[in-house]
Amino acid sequence: MPSTPLDREAQRRRANWRWLLEGFWTYFALLWLVIYCLFPLAWMISSSLKPTEDTYVIPPLWIPPHPTLHSYQMTLGIQNFPRYFFNSSVVSISTTLLAMVFAGLAGYGFSRFKFRGSRVLMIFTLITQMFPGILLIIPYFSMMGAAGLLNTYPALVIAYTSFSLPFCVWMLKGFFDSIPAELDQAAMIDGCSRISAFLRVILPLSTPGLVATAIFSFLVAWNEFLFAVVLTSTPSMYLITVGIASNIGQFRIQWNDLMAASVLATLPTIVLYAFLERYLVQGLTAGAVKG
Amino acid sequence: MSPLASTQVAPATFAPRRWRVNPAYAFTLPAISLLALVLLVPLGDVFYLSVHTDGSNGTMEFTGLSNYRQFLDDPMFWNAVRNTAIFTVGSVTLHLLLGMGAALLLNRKIVGRTVFRVIALVPWMFSSVVVAVLWNWMYSPQFGVINDILDRIGIHSAAEIAWLGDLNLALPAVIFANAWRGFPFVMIMVLAGLQTIPREEYEAANVDGASGMAAFRYVTLPHLRFVIGIAVILDSIWTFRYFDLIQVMTHGGPANATEVLVTLVFRNSFEYFKFGYASAIAVVTFFILLGFTLLYVRILLADERR
Numbered sequence: 001m002p003s004t005p006l007d008r009e010a011q012r013r014r015a016n017w018r019w020l021l022e023g024f025w026t027y028f029a030l031l032w033l034v035i036y037c038l039f040p041l042a043w044m045i046s047s048s049l050k051p052t053e054d055t056y057v058i059p060p061l062w063i064p065p066h067p068t069l070h071s072y073q074m075t076l077g078i079q080n081f082p083r084y085f086f087n088s089s090v091v092s093i094s095t096t097l098l099a100m101v102f103a104g105l106a107g108y109g110f111s112r113f114k115f116r117g118s119r120v121l122m123i124f125t126l127i128t129q130m131f132p133g134i135l136l137i138i139p140y141f142s143m144m145g146a147a148g149l150l151n152t153y154p155a156l157v158i159a160y161t162s163f164s165l166p167f168c169v170w171m172l173k174g175f176f177d178s179i180p181a182e183l184d185q186a187a188m189i190d191g192c193s194r195i196s197a198f199l200r201v202i203l204p205l206s207t208p209g210l211v212a213t214a215i216f217s218f219l220v221a222w223n224e225f226l227f228a229v230v231l232t233s234t235p236s237m238y239l240i241t242v243g244i245a246s247n248i249g250q251f252r253i254q255w256n257d258l259m260a261a262s263v264l265a266t267l268p269t270i271v272l273y274a275f276l277e278r279y280l281v282q283g284l285t286a287g288a289v290k291g
Numbered sequence: 292m293s294p295l296a297s298t299q300v301a302p303a304t305f306a307p308r309r310w311r312v313n314p315a316y317a318f319t320l321p322a323i324s325l326l327a328l329v330l331l332v333p334l335g336d337v338f339y340l341s342v343h344t345d346g347s348n349g350t351m352e353f354t355g356l357s358n359y360r361q362f363l364d365d366p367m368f369w370n371a372v373r374n375t376a377i378f379t380v381g382s383v384t385l386h387l388l389l390g391m392g393a394a395l396l397l398n399r400k401i402v403g404r405t406v407f408r409v410i411a412l413v414p415w416m417f418s419s420v421v422v423a424v425l426w427n428w429m430y431s432p433q434f435g436v437i438n439d440i441l442d443r444i445g446i447h448s449a450a451e452i453a454w455l456g457d458l459n460l461a462l463p464a465v466i467f468a469n470a471w472r473g474f475p476f477v478m479i480m481v482l483a484g485l486q487t488i489p490r491e492e493y494e495a496a497n498v499d500g501a502s503g504m505a506a507f508r509y510v511t512l513p514h515l516r517f518v519i520g521i522a523v524i525l526d527s528i529w530t531f532r533y534f535d536l537i538q539v540m541t542h543g544g545p546a547n548a549t550e551v552l553v554t555l556v557f558r559n560s561f562e563y564f565k566f567g568y569a570s571a572i573a574v575v576t577f578f579i580l581l582g583f584t585l586l587y588v589r590i591l592l593a594d595e596r597r
Contacts, residue, residue, distance in 0.1 A: 029396055030407060037413050040471065043436050044425050059439045102322040109318025118315070121323055123588060128330045130584040132532035134553040135573040138560050139336035140329065162329035165322055194314050223418035225535040230561055241420040245539045248427060255428050262421045273416040274409070 044266075048072070048259035055256045071260035080235055081261050084243035088265075091153055091239060092221035095160040099168050099217035100210060102161065107172030108198050112181060122170075129166035133226045141230055151237045159227050164217035171216075175209030176202060215276040219269060240265045337577070340570035351567065358571035367547060367555065368572065375531065375551040377462060378469075382530045383523060385470035390477025390522070397478070398485045408482075415475035423539035426468035430454040455541050461548045465540055469530070477522045484518030485511070517590070524587045528580060552576045 047055065049067040075081045110122055140159065141150075149155040179202055187197035203210070228239040238246070244265060247258050341358055343351035362368040393411050397404060417425070429437050432453045441452075454464040488511065496506040534553045537543065543550035543558065550558075552572065560569035 026396065026399055026401060029392075030401065033393055033396060034407070034410050036471070037410050040425055040429065041413060043429060044421075047428065056434050058433055059442065060434050060436050062436070102325060105317075106319045106322035109315055113315035113318070115313065115315040118319075121319065125323070125326060126588065126591075127584055128326050130528055130580055130587070131330055131334065132553060132573070132576055132580055134532065134534055134556045135337055135577050136330060136333045138340065138556075138566055138570055138573065139333035141561075142566075143333070143336075158325070159329060162325050165326060169322055223420070225418075225420050225539070226557075241418060241535075244424055245420050248424060248539055249542065255431075255434075258424060259428065262424055266417055266421055269418060270413070270416045273412070 044259050044262055047256055048263050050256050052254065052256060055254075071254075071256040072264070074254075074257045075260045075264060079257070079261075080238070081240075081243060081264070083236055084238050084240040085264070087153075087237060088222055088240040091156045091160065092218045094153065094157045095164065095221040096214050096218045098157065098161040099164045100214055103165055103168035103172050103213055103217075104203065104210070106165075106169045108176050108202065110169065110173045111176035112184065122173075125166045125169050128162075133163075137227055137230050140227070144231060151232050151234050155231050156221070156227060156239070159231075160221040160224060161217070163224070164220040168213040168217060172206065172209050172213055175206045179205050212276055215272045219272060219276075222269060334577070337570045337573055340567050341574045342567075342571075344567045345565055354567070358568050361568060362572055362575075367550070370547055371550050371552045371555040374462060374549060375553075378466060378533075378537075378549075378551055379527055379530045381463070381466040382469045382473060383526050385466065386474045386477045386526055387519070387523065389470060389474035391481055391519075393474065393478045394481035394485060398482060411478060412475045414471050415473070417472065419472070419533075419535035420539055422468060422472045423536050426464075426471075427455065427540050430464055430468075432456070456545050458545060458548045461541055461545060465537055465549050468540065469533070469536055472536070473526065473530070477519075477526060480518050480522040481515060484515045488514045520590055521587070524583055524590070528583045528587070531583070532576070532580060 046062065046064055048071050049069070050061070050064045051066055051068050051070055054061055054064060054066060106125075110118060136159075144150050144155040183201055183205075184194075184197045187201045188194065192200065223241065224239075225241045225245065228242045229245070232238055232242060235243075235246075240261075244258065244261055247253055340351070342353060342355055344354040344358065346352050397408055397411060401407065414422075429435050432438065432451045435454075437454065438452055452460065454460050492510045492514075493506055496510050501509065532553055533551075534557065537549050537551055537554055538557065541549045543554045553576065556569045556573045556576065559565045559572065
């Protein structure tokens with residue numbers, strides 16, 4: 001059926017109208033998604049900027065009328081939080097270094113050698129990732145008690161390294177797989193040993209993978225709570241998560257101070273996630289070697 | 292030349308062989324032995340503890356399966372099983388709905404897509420403890436912002452609801468907090484899956500006269516099956532064993548209304564010091580998780596073979 005120009009004009013207008021309406025609903029839904037995602041963050045920041053008398057007001061004040069950094073000063077100056085931040089940093093950085101060494105070696109081993117049991121071992125590392133922490137902490141607690149390592153950094157670092165290893169091994173194996181094995185062999189023909197081929201040729205090509213691994217293991221350690229709360233009992237050894245959680249259940253909670261501590265504890269994770277996102281995407285899409 | 296040169300058999304010689312470590316083991320053993328030390332040895336130990344009972348003087352007596360019989364008769368155990376099921380199913384369902392919705396929304400042609408994607412990831416960047424503390428504050432009956440919002444949109448009876456103090460509301464309240472924290476993971480997975488769908492299939496569906504709904508049903512969903520399956524299983528595993536949020540938000544309370552299996556194990560071990568009994572419950576949670584895990588590995592391997 002031939003359509004008249006008038007018909008077509010009407011059709012186009014209807015299509016335009018539908019397009020506008022669809023666009024409106026899309027951005028309307030997006031607006032709600034943004035509010036849903038960011039409101040708790042905004043509430044956390046708003047609360048951290050209130051003086052105590054503005055914190056306990058009915059109805060609650062959404063925007064602090066008298067914004068102050070007092071809670072941050074309290075957190076960083078008077079309470080134990082600087083100590084918790086220090087402990088968390090020591091444990092997280094040590095975990096990161098250990099995990100990179102162990103996962104780098106294992107990822108390379110799994111990528112370059114097919115040996116008897118290699119497949120079983122790969123699946124074993126995958127399965128260990130699924131173990132519930134609550135199951136492991138009971139005997140781990142007594143093992144560390146027997147070794148005299150309760151309230152020490154190594155007890156936490158060893159545990160966190162093993163938590164982050166499975167993911168890191170699998171991720172780095174994927175990165176090394178994308179680098180042609182001919183590169184190793186060329187290096188070895190030029191007189192490199194296996195290990196120096198790995199260290200001098202393959203590692204520099206896998207920087208995005210190593211960065212992602214490092215950030216991932218750092219975040220595992222920085223955010224962990226169960227092992228931290230069981231393995232430390234003296235407040236001077238608390239990690240930041242335990243320090244924050246220990247406020248809940250107390251008779252009167254200073255919510256503004258606690259929110260300031262939460263903001264400070266969250267800042268490094270948000271920055272690192274922003275990096276992780278970039279490297280993950282880069283690593284997964286481009287691969288480590290081009291051309 | 293084979294990429295697996297090291298697996299080639301060395302030429303036989305009559306010279307005495309120099310003893311050397313297979314490089315494959317040299318590379319992989321450090322990680323494997325650490326995993327075995329921290330994850331496998333304790334696993335065996337838990338099985339051992341679960342058939343022993345804590346004696347009065349700090350010794351463990353062998354008591355066979357009595358710990359297992361004991362929790363089967365313990366209403367606290369069955370209460371925790373029920374709460375764990377509700378917590379897991381509720382959280383995973385909400386993660387799936389929110390994650391799918393957000394992914395489909397963010398996959399459209401929109402201005403500033405990258406910014407929106409990063410914003411939608413924000414809840415996932417918080418540590419569980421901070422999420423627990425933050426939502427605890429938002430749920431506060433008098434000074435909390437959630438009751439205030441309900442009041443402002445006209446639900447005045449909401450004034451001073453004690454979300455985390457109410458026997459019937461505490462578990463849903465914890466689930467809602469967990470929904471917020473966890474949905475970005477499903478969103479990332481689904482977004483990655485959406486990117487693999489070829490445009491031509493939508494065009495073909497369009498030519499065949501399929502509506503938007505039909506295209507979603509017959510093009511989008513079949514392509515997402517694998518990704519959604521993986522996301523649901525991983526999310527179920529993580530939610531099932533999730534300890535931090537409930538422990539910090541409610542401590543399993545009020546009156547055990549939010550007690551799940553992992554917090555029950557924690558309470559029996561590190562608060563009541565009944566390590567044998569706690570281990571028996573931990574063994575049960577282990578086997579349930581093992582079931583999920585085997586399913587996960589099977590799906591992964593099946594995909595690898597395709």
